[in-house]
Amino acid sequence: MSASAMRGLGQGSGAALRALEVDPRLVGMLGALLAIWLGFDLLSGGAFLTPRNLWNLSVQTASIAVMACGMVLVIVTRNIDLSVGAILGVTGMVIGVLQARLLPELLGLEHPATWLIAVLAAVLVGGAIGLLQGALIAWLAIPSFIVTLGGLLVWRGAAWWVTQGQTVAPMDGRFRMLGGGIEGAIGATASWILGGLACAAILAALLASRRRRLRFGFPVRPLWAEATVAILAVGAVLGTVAVANAYPLPAGIARRVIEEAGGTWVPGTFIPHGLAVPVLVAIGVGIVITVLALRTRFGRAVFAIGGNPEAAELSGINTRRTIMLVFGLMGALCGVAACIATARLNAATNAAGSLDELYVIAAAVIGGTSLAGGAGTIAGAMLGALVMQSLQSGMVLLGVDAPMQNIVVGLVLVLAVWLDTVYRGRMR
Structure with a gap:
């Protein structure tokens, strides 16, 4: 094919994408996901693209996708949250103790209200932790990197302190539906x-x-x-x-x-x-956060802060309160993700949420959220979560050891940030 023909093909593809009003990065991400799926299916002898593996993949993606929705808003405001995995861990231990020890004594075993109380407690505990960290960032002007890095250590230690390192099980029967599986x-x-x-x-x-x-x-x-x-x-x-x-x-x-x-x-x-129920929960969260980001005053304030914090404050937006609420929402979504992860394991463990912060940030960035702030989509982040989980699931299927999996995830994160930088440079 000649150079002029290739240029014509590229211009035609660009015109088609503009007519469809589709973000080229979204198309690229879908192409990358398809390549990952086909590659792992070929290497695994057809074991990857089976209904069983794809169903399990969707369940495994759910908790990361839920937290990625909140991470988009955090990064859009030019902040970061390194504590999401630790918040999931401590929240999971709290709701585990509620279901396995406290509520059975108060209400009896398998009481219909047990799972509702546990879910509400997870959202409230996670939201309270997020609001606390958001207050430190917004009102005391401590950088979010430092606050959430400290939070990573504090809440991971608190998760151990709740039960002195013991695993708590089993969970309420109705609550287990949130984790997928036969019951979910x-x-x-x-x-x-x-x-x-x-x-x-x-x-x-x-x-x-x-x-x-x-x-x-x-x-x-x-x-x-x-x-x-x-x-x-x-x-x-x-x-x-x-x-x-x-x-x-x-x-x-x-x-x-x-x-x-x-x-x-x-x-x-x-x-x-x-x-699967956790997949439906993740999709529901994605829809709600998308509406919140695009159709409410709060969402417009979040993107205004990310675009230009000084101009947003001069226009009358309460930037401190908005940032605090963004972190509170992030914490509440960590609580929802904790319910999914704990229900899936049918146990609350100290290791729950380990390295999830890496996957959540990577999902948001791969999904088109700019670390410079002001730009990002919820749908892109959820698709990014599927990309990250597909990589991990495929490597597990091929027998790749955990250290190599971490190396691949780290390289993908760096590559995603670099590609975002290149894209932003060309858009200027």
Whole structure:
């Protein structure tokens, strides 16, 4: 192919992306994710791209994706939070003690309110820790790097202090649904219904956005671009549901389910898992934080602070309060992630959340959040979390040892920051 033809192809691709209104970095990230999946599937002899592995991958990604949503807002304000893994650890120990020791004595075993109290406690404890750190950063002007680095050590030590290093188990039966597994899937029928509702919501949102633009005289996508976006979005939802429903319950579990329902077990009966509860929680968090960031005064204040802190303060934004609330939100999301991680293990351990800060920051940066502040997307961060977890899951599948996994993650983080720097330089 000649140089002129290649330039024409590049210009055509750029025009198509502009018509679709898609961030080129998002396309690049999707391409990288596809390459990672295909590469690991080839190296593992087809074991990576199986319904079972993809279902487990989605569950493993959930807690990191939840925290990455909060990390986007933290980094957008030109700050950083190195303590997220430690906050997850100490919060997990607190809710573990509540479920395994305190609440059974007060309410009895497997009380219907136990899991609700545990989740509320996780959000409150995590949020309180975040607000404390945010207050130190906003009102005492201590750099966030130092406050959260200290928090990493303090809260990791506090997690050990709660139970003197002992593992706490088991968790409440209803609470375990938050971790996925056999108990934490909604089944095929509910998954298809939820997928259908999601597709309808996507189409309605695209139609409403187009009508709103036309009403105010703003430019709109060409019809082919609008249809392409709709097809891709709906296809992604339906494909996700199809993969979740292609992963069957183990034969022993399926037999028990059928017999408990009064049926007769037939060997080979296929009962799908369906979508996992922690994945639905992560998606719900992502939607809520996206609306908060893009459709509220608080979200606009966050991005204004990241763009120019001095101008934001002069325009009347209470920058100190906003930064404190951002860290409080980050802590609350660590509490939600602690519920997912603790429920998945069915135990609260001292090691919970170790090195999660690395994965969360990497997910946000890979997803397009600039360390210079002022720019970032929640969807990009969640996709970045999937990229990071795919790397880890693939390396585990290939038998790569833990030190090499850390080396790869570190290199990917450095590469992502470098690519962001290059992209920002070209945009100027």
